[in-house]
Amino acid sequence: MFQQCLLAIAASSVRPHELIVVDDGSTDDTPRRACEAGATVLRTPTPGSGPAVGRNLAAAQASGDILYFCDADIVIGPHTIPRIQQTFVSDSTLTALFGSYDDAPGDPGFLSQYKNLFHHYVHQHGSEEAATFWSGCGAIRREAFLKYGGFSERYRLPSIEDIELGYTLKRDGHRIRLDKTLQVKHLKRWTLLGLLHSDIVARGVPWTRLILREGAFLNDLNLQIHNRLSVVTAYLLVACLMTSLWLPLIWLGVLMAALVLFGLNRHLYAFFAARRGRPFALAAIAPHWLYYFYNGISFGIGALLHVYDAISAERSTRVESLKPSTPPSTATASHDGD
Numbered sequence: 001m002f003q004q005c006l007l008a009i010a011a012s013s014v015r016p017h018e019l020i021v022v023d024d025g026s027t028d029d030t031p032r033r034a035c036e037a038g039a040t041v042l043r044t045p046t047p048g049s050g051p052a053v054g055r056n057l058a059a060a061q062a063s064g065d066i067l068y069f070c071d072a073d074i075v076i077g078p079h080t081i082p083r084i085q086q087t088f089v090s091d092s093t094l095t096a097l098f099g100s101y102d103d104a105p106g107d108p109g110f111l112s113q114y115k116n117l118f119h120h121y122v123h124q125h126g127s128e129e130a131a132t133f134w135s136g137c138g139a140i141r142r143e144a145f146l147k148y149g150g151f152s153e154r155y156r157l158p159s160i161e162d163i164e165l166g167y168t169l170k171r172d173g174h175r176i177r178l179d180k181t182l183q184v185k186h187l188k189r190w191t192l193l194g195l196l197h198s199d200i201v202a203r204g205v206p207w208t209r210l211i212l213r214e215g216a217f218l219n220d221l222n223l224q225i226h227n228r229l230s231v232v233t234a235y236l237l238v239a240c241l242m243t244s245l246w247l248p249l250i251w252l253g254v255l256m257a258a259l260v261l262f263g264l265n266r267h268l269y270a271f272f273a274a275r276r277g278r279p280f281a282l283a284a285i286a287p288h289w290l291y292y293f294y295n296g297i298s299f300g301i302g303a304l305l306h307v308y309d310a311i312s313a314e315r316s317t318r319v320e321s322l323k324p325s326t327p328p329s330t331a332t333a334s335h336d337g338d
Contacts, residue, residue: 001073001106001187002030006037008075014082017064022054052151052161055135059145068139075106075185076137083182084139095174096166098138099182100124103275106187113276114284115190121271123178130178131216133166137184144174159202160210167214199291200298208302209309226264227292231299233261234292261289 009019021034025047034041042061044053059067066088070076080099087097100123105116123134133140135151148168151161166176211217240253262269265288272281 003033004075004106004187005070005072006033006039008077009070009081010037011078012076012081013078014085016068016081018062020058020061022058024049024051024054048156050153050156051135051158052153052155056150056153059142059150062142065142066139067142067145069135069137070184071136073187074137075187077184080137080182080184083179087177087179088139088141091177093175094177095144095169096133096138096140097177097179097182098130098134098136099179099184100137101186102183104185106185107189109189110280110283111190111192111195111287112188113280114272114287115195116186116188117272117275118268118284118288119186120183121268124180126178128178128180130176131166131170132163133169133176135162136186137182138162144169155206157202158198160206163207164210167210167216171214171216195287196294200294200301204295204298205302205305208299209306212303212306227295230261230264230292231296233257233264234289235296237261237289238293261292 009016019037019039020042021030021037021039022042022044023031023034024044031041031043040061042054042057044057055069066084068081068084084097088094101116101120103117103120105113107113107116145165148165150165152164153161155161169176237254237257240250240257244250244254262285268288269281269285272284
């Protein structure tokens with residue numbers, strides 16, 4: 001995958017001012033391949049430091065005015081880089097922009113097709129005046145990136161470090177654009193375990209904590225109103241399904257909840273059918289409804305952790321207030337006389 005990423009950059013109609021690759025403890029020939037592609041290769045201080053550390057390291061080394069972040073399993077198009085350059089030159093008020101995956105994922109597996117097409121759909125139906133940032137295919141003015149300290153390095157695994165930076169930028173009045181024409185191919189092969197870990201542990205729980213901390217319930221991307229209603233409906237469906245084991249009449253509630261859930265997401269399923277056919281769209285309903293179910297789990301865990309953080313902070317403040325104040329220091333001097 002990484003080789004394809006490098007080849008795509010080399011085939012760009014406009015070569016980047018500089019190419020920096022950060023090696024975070026690879027055990028293969030990644031550094032050699034990067035050097036052969038003309039990249040400056042940096043290494044994180046500790047293997048496995050995480051993408052936030054790696055990107056911050058590269059940003060500190062970079063000399064260009066615009067930082068473009070590209071994951072190693074991404075294939076850019078020939079006009080990706082000039083498109084980014086043109087956008088920033090034509091709009092001096094823009095601080096950052098990002099794009100989306102295209103509708104032709106590299107891995108042929110069902111879960112990979114589903115996950116990447118879902119990502120494409122969400123971004124293609126998001127607000128162009130964005131309220132967050134995505135580093136998979138995102139660019140930002142270097143001055144602003146360094147001013148805010150880059151990505152938070154407390155995230156050791158790929159998580160929401162880019163989303164958090166986007167929230168901070170937006171809160172301070174910076175403009176972020178979602179450029180729907182800026183599309184790249186994702187080559188990652190998704191497995192069910194990897195999907196669950198990414199959606200719950202790496203993104204769902206920390207994103208919930210960020211939302212509650214910032215008080216920013218945005219009606220955008222996968223936080224739109226119909227997504228929230230879908231989570232509630234998914235749990236209503238499960239509740240009716242379990243109750244129907246004792247009360248057969250509740251099967252009517254199961255049917256109604258299923259119809260509502262399907263109706264709330266009919267446009268997505270129509271998109272799946274248009275791109276991959278009706279059998280694919282029907283098969284995608286199961287993992288998509290599962291997605292809403294574990295989104296509720298993520299929100300619940302994130303909310304509990306948020307409350308725990310608040311209680312811990314209040315307790316620490318109370319303990320500090322009960323500590324005796326430090327008496328002012330007294331200076332003593334001795335005089336032996338003449």
